[in-house]
Amino acid sequence: MNNYKSFFFLILIWSFCFGIQAQTEPKKAPLKTVLEQIANTHSIQFNYSSSLIKNIYVFPISNKLSLGNKLKKLEAQTNFIFTLLDSQIVGISSPVIICGYLKDSTTKAPLVGATIKTDNNYTVTDNHGFFDLKTRSNSEKVNIRFIGYHTIDKLASELSSTDCKNLFLSEHQELISNITVNGYLVKGIDKTINGNTIIDFSKFTLLPGLIESDVLQTVQALPGIQSVDETVSNITIRGGSHDQNLILWDGIKMYQTGHFFGLISSFNPKITQTAYVINNGTDASYSNGVSGTIHMKTAATLQTDFTGSLSLNFINANIFADTPLGKKSSLQVAARRSIDDWIKTPTYHNYFKRVTQSTEIENNDKNVTNSNQEFNFYDTSLRWLYTPTNKDAIRINFILIDNNLTFDETAVVNNSTETKQSSLSQQSIAGGINYHRKWNPKFSTTLQVYETDYNLQAINANILDNQRFLQENIVSETGVKLKGNYTKNSWKYNGGYHFVETQITNRNDVDNPRFVRLYSNVIREHAVFGQTQYQNSNSNITIKPGLRINYIEKFNKILVEPRLSIHKKVNDVLSIEVLGEFKHQNVSQVINFQNDFLGIEKRRWQLSDNDSIPVLKSKQASIGFTYKKKQWLVDATGYYKTIDGITTQSQSFTTKYEFSKNKGSYDAFGIDFLLRKNFKNLNTWLSYSFIQNTYFFDNLVEYQFPSNFDITHAITVGSTYSSKLFNISLGLNYTSGKPTSQPVSGNEIIDNEINYESANNSRLNNYLRADASALYKKQLTDDMSVNIGVSVWNLFNTKNSINNYYRVENNSANRYSRYSLGSTPNFLLKLNF
Known part of the structure; x- marks a missing residue:
C-alpha cells in the first residue's frame, strides 16, 4: 500500500511541475505585431510586402536586446533576410x-x-x-x-x-602562356605559346617502357632530349651535358636527380604533379642551366578530403597521402624505398648489374674477392599548403633523397684473411618556403627562400696496400627570390630580385701514407630581372621580351642576359615561333679519373674559378612552326646554340683527352621534328632530332672535332592506346652511335701510353631499343581503385654499347665496354583511395 502511495505522490508532483512549465512557456505572436513593437522601441520602419509575413508567427523578442540581436533572432525563426537599408529603415525579403x-x-x-x-x-x-x-x-x-x-x-x-x-x-598560371597544343605527344603533355612543354601527370596516360610516371624518363620522349647512357643523371638537351641543365623542384635547385645512381628518377611520381621543360626562350626569372630547364612542381590546390595510395613494383614500395588540415590547409607526404632488403627481383639484378659493370665493385684486383654487395635507396617528400586568406598562400616543401651501396673486399694478407668494407653514398636534403600574396586582381608578389644540400661520399678500402681512400663532394646552396607580377589589359609584367649563394667542398683523404686535400669555394650572385608579355585581343600574336642582369661578387663581373619569345598565329592551323636567350652558370660537373667514387658516380660538382674553370655562357636562337588540323600535328624547330667555357673534364671523355685539362666551347646546330596523329583512343607519333655538335679547344692537337654528345640522329616511334580500363603503349627508339676514339691499329702503344687516332673520328654501334607497357585500371568502390601494370624495357634484349675506354695492360690496349640494360620487366600494383 505504501508503494502505491509513493507512486501516486510522484505522479502528482510531475503533473504539478508540468503544469507550471506549460503555464510559463511563452506563446507565439503574429510577426506583424512583433515588428510594430520593435519599430516603436527603436524608432525605425520595416519595409516588406504584406503577403510575405501573412500568417507568420514568432516568439516575442526581449526588449533588453539590441536592434541587431533582435533582427538575428527573427532571422533564425523566420528564415527571412533582414537588411538595414539605412539608419531608419530595415528591409525584409526571402533568401x-x-x-x-x-x-x-x-x-x-x-x-x-x-x-x-x-x-x-x-x-x-x-x-x-x-x-x-x-x-x-x-x-x-x-x-x-x-x-x-x-x-x-x-x-x-x-x-x-x-x-x-x-x-x-580555368587554371591560372603566373606568366605561363596559354596552351597551344593539347596532347602534344600523349594526353597530359601539352605545349605553350612560349615554346615550353608542360607535362601534367594528373592527366598523363602511359609511355612505352614506363610502369609509372617517372618525370625524368618522361622528358626523354620529347624531341631534342636524350640520355647518352639511358640514365636520368645524364640527360642531354640539344647537345648539352647533364650538368648544364637546371633541375628545379618547386623552385628549389636539385643537384641529385637519380636513384640507383641514375636509372630511375629520385623525385616521387605521386607528389610531382607537373613538369615544365624549357629548351629556349627561358623566363628571365630563371638563372643557370645554359642547356635547358626542367621545373617540377607539386599540386597548388588545397585538398578537402583525404586521398592516398599504396604501390609496389619490382624495385620499390611507395606510399602517398594528401590530408586536409581544416578548410585552409592540406599536407602531402610521399615516401618510397627499395625492396631489395626483402626480395631481390630480376629487375633489381638487371639494374644492379647495369650500374656496377666495369667498376671495382664488379671486377676488383685478381687477388681480392668482392662479396655481400648491398644496395638500397629511399626518398621522402613533403608539401604543406596553407591559405590563411583568399589573397595569401604559403607553401612549404621538404625532400630527402638517399642512395647507399656497400660491399666487402676480402684478401689474404700476410697469411691471414682480411675483410674490409667499401661504400658509396649519395644524399640530398632540401627545403623551401614560398609565400604568394595577391594584393588585388592585377598585382601579386611571390617570395621564395630555399636551402639545398648534396653529399657524395665514397670509402674505398684497399686491403692489399692497407689503405683507406675517402672522397667527398659537398654542395650547399641558399637562394632567395622576390618576384612581382602585374597585369593590365593585354600586358603582363614581372620583375624581381634573385640572390644565390653556392658553396662546394671537395675532399680527398688517404690514411696510408697520410694525405688530405680539402678545397672549398663560395660564389655569391645577385640578379635583377624584368619581363613583359603582350598578347593581342584575339591571341594572334604574343611577344615576351625579358632582361636579366647578374652580378657575381667574387669575380666582380656583370652579365647582361636578354631573353625573347615571339609567337605568331598565322591562321587556324599554322603558327610560327621565334625564341632566343643568353644564359650563364657558375657550377659544372667534372671527372678527375674514371675510377673516382668507385667508378659509379664519378662526376663531382665544382664551382667556377673564372680561370681554368670559366663561367659558362650560352647563346641560343631558334625558329619553328606548328601545324595542327583535326587530329594531325606537325611541329618542327631549327636552332643554333653556342656555349663557351666548357672544360674537357666536364665533357665525359673516356678515351682520347681523358686526362687533359683544357677549356673551350661547342656549337650545336639542329632540328627537332614531331609528327603526331590522334585517333579516338589512340595516339601515334614519330619524332626525329638531328644535331651537329662540334667542340673547339684551342690548346688541343685537334682544334675542332665532334662532341661526345653528338648524337647525330635520334628517332622515336610510339603509340599509346587509352580507355577507361586499359592503357597500352609500344615504342621504338633509335639513335646514332656515340662518338669515340680508337687506338691506332698496329701502333696502339707509345711510351706505355695509348696512341689514339683523331679525336672522336669513330662511333659506337647505333642504338636500338623497343619498349612496351600495359596498365589495367579498375574502380573497386566510389572511393577506391586499383591499377595493375606490366612493362618491359628493351623488349628484344638488344645489346647496345653505350660507352668504352682503354687501359694499357701487358703492353697492349685493352678495351672495356659498358652496355645498356638488357630485357628488363617490371610489375606494378597500386591501390588508390
Whole structure:
C-alpha cells in the first residue's frame, strides 16, 4: 500500500511541475505585431510586402536586446533576410538559394574544396564539385575562388537553385602562356605559346617502357632530349651535358636527380604533379642551366578530403597521402624505398648489374674477392599548403633523397684473411618556403627562400696496400627570390630580385701514407630581372621580351642576359615561333679519373674559378612552326646554340683527352621534328632530332672535332592506346652511335701510353631499343581503385654499347665496354583511395 502511495505522490508532483512549465512557456505572436513593437522601441520602419509575413508567427523578442540581436533572432525563426537599408529603415525579403557544380574547364573534373562566398555567407564544394548557398537577394555578388584557378564573380540571379548549372574555372598560371597544343605527344603533355612543354601527370596516360610516371624518363620522349647512357643523371638537351641543365623542384635547385645512381628518377611520381621543360626562350626569372630547364612542381590546390595510395613494383614500395588540415590547409607526404632488403627481383639484378659493370665493385684486383654487395635507396617528400586568406598562400616543401651501396673486399694478407668494407653514398636534403600574396586582381608578389644540400661520399678500402681512400663532394646552396607580377589589359609584367649563394667542398683523404686535400669555394650572385608579355585581343600574336642582369661578387663581373619569345598565329592551323636567350652558370660537373667514387658516380660538382674553370655562357636562337588540323600535328624547330667555357673534364671523355685539362666551347646546330596523329583512343607519333655538335679547344692537337654528345640522329616511334580500363603503349627508339676514339691499329702503344687516332673520328654501334607497357585500371568502390601494370624495357634484349675506354695492360690496349640494360620487366600494383 505504501508503494502505491509513493507512486501516486510522484505522479502528482510531475503533473504539478508540468503544469507550471506549460503555464510559463511563452506563446507565439503574429510577426506583424512583433515588428510594430520593435519599430516603436527603436524608432525605425520595416519595409516588406504584406503577403510575405501573412500568417507568420514568432516568439516575442526581449526588449533588453539590441536592434541587431533582435533582427538575428527573427532571422533564425523566420528564415527571412533582414537588411538595414539605412539608419531608419530595415528591409525584409526571402533568401535566394543558389547552387551549381564547379569543374575544371579543361578536364571537366570536379573541383573539390573551392570557396563560394558572399558578403554574409560562404560554403565549399563537395566531392562532386557541388555547392548550395543562401544569399540575401538576386543582386548579391557571389565570389567563386579556388587556389591555382582564375577567380570568377557571379550574381545570385545567375545561379538559381531551380537549375544547378555547371561552372568551369580555368587554371591560372603566373606568366605561363596559354596552351597551344593539347596532347602534344600523349594526353597530359601539352605545349605553350612560349615554346615550353608542360607535362601534367594528373592527366598523363602511359609511355612505352614506363610502369609509372617517372618525370625524368618522361622528358626523354620529347624531341631534342636524350640520355647518352639511358640514365636520368645524364640527360642531354640539344647537345648539352647533364650538368648544364637546371633541375628545379618547386623552385628549389636539385643537384641529385637519380636513384640507383641514375636509372630511375629520385623525385616521387605521386607528389610531382607537373613538369615544365624549357629548351629556349627561358623566363628571365630563371638563372643557370645554359642547356635547358626542367621545373617540377607539386599540386597548388588545397585538398578537402583525404586521398592516398599504396604501390609496389619490382624495385620499390611507395606510399602517398594528401590530408586536409581544416578548410585552409592540406599536407602531402610521399615516401618510397627499395625492396631489395626483402626480395631481390630480376629487375633489381638487371639494374644492379647495369650500374656496377666495369667498376671495382664488379671486377676488383685478381687477388681480392668482392662479396655481400648491398644496395638500397629511399626518398621522402613533403608539401604543406596553407591559405590563411583568399589573397595569401604559403607553401612549404621538404625532400630527402638517399642512395647507399656497400660491399666487402676480402684478401689474404700476410697469411691471414682480411675483410674490409667499401661504400658509396649519395644524399640530398632540401627545403623551401614560398609565400604568394595577391594584393588585388592585377598585382601579386611571390617570395621564395630555399636551402639545398648534396653529399657524395665514397670509402674505398684497399686491403692489399692497407689503405683507406675517402672522397667527398659537398654542395650547399641558399637562394632567395622576390618576384612581382602585374597585369593590365593585354600586358603582363614581372620583375624581381634573385640572390644565390653556392658553396662546394671537395675532399680527398688517404690514411696510408697520410694525405688530405680539402678545397672549398663560395660564389655569391645577385640578379635583377624584368619581363613583359603582350598578347593581342584575339591571341594572334604574343611577344615576351625579358632582361636579366647578374652580378657575381667574387669575380666582380656583370652579365647582361636578354631573353625573347615571339609567337605568331598565322591562321587556324599554322603558327610560327621565334625564341632566343643568353644564359650563364657558375657550377659544372667534372671527372678527375674514371675510377673516382668507385667508378659509379664519378662526376663531382665544382664551382667556377673564372680561370681554368670559366663561367659558362650560352647563346641560343631558334625558329619553328606548328601545324595542327583535326587530329594531325606537325611541329618542327631549327636552332643554333653556342656555349663557351666548357672544360674537357666536364665533357665525359673516356678515351682520347681523358686526362687533359683544357677549356673551350661547342656549337650545336639542329632540328627537332614531331609528327603526331590522334585517333579516338589512340595516339601515334614519330619524332626525329638531328644535331651537329662540334667542340673547339684551342690548346688541343685537334682544334675542332665532334662532341661526345653528338648524337647525330635520334628517332622515336610510339603509340599509346587509352580507355577507361586499359592503357597500352609500344615504342621504338633509335639513335646514332656515340662518338669515340680508337687506338691506332698496329701502333696502339707509345711510351706505355695509348696512341689514339683523331679525336672522336669513330662511333659506337647505333642504338636500338623497343619498349612496351600495359596498365589495367579498375574502380573497386566510389572511393577506391586499383591499377595493375606490366612493362618491359628493351623488349628484344638488344645489346647496345653505350660507352668504352682503354687501359694499357701487358703492353697492349685493352678495351672495356659498358652496355645498356638488357630485357628488363617490371610489375606494378597500386591501390588508390
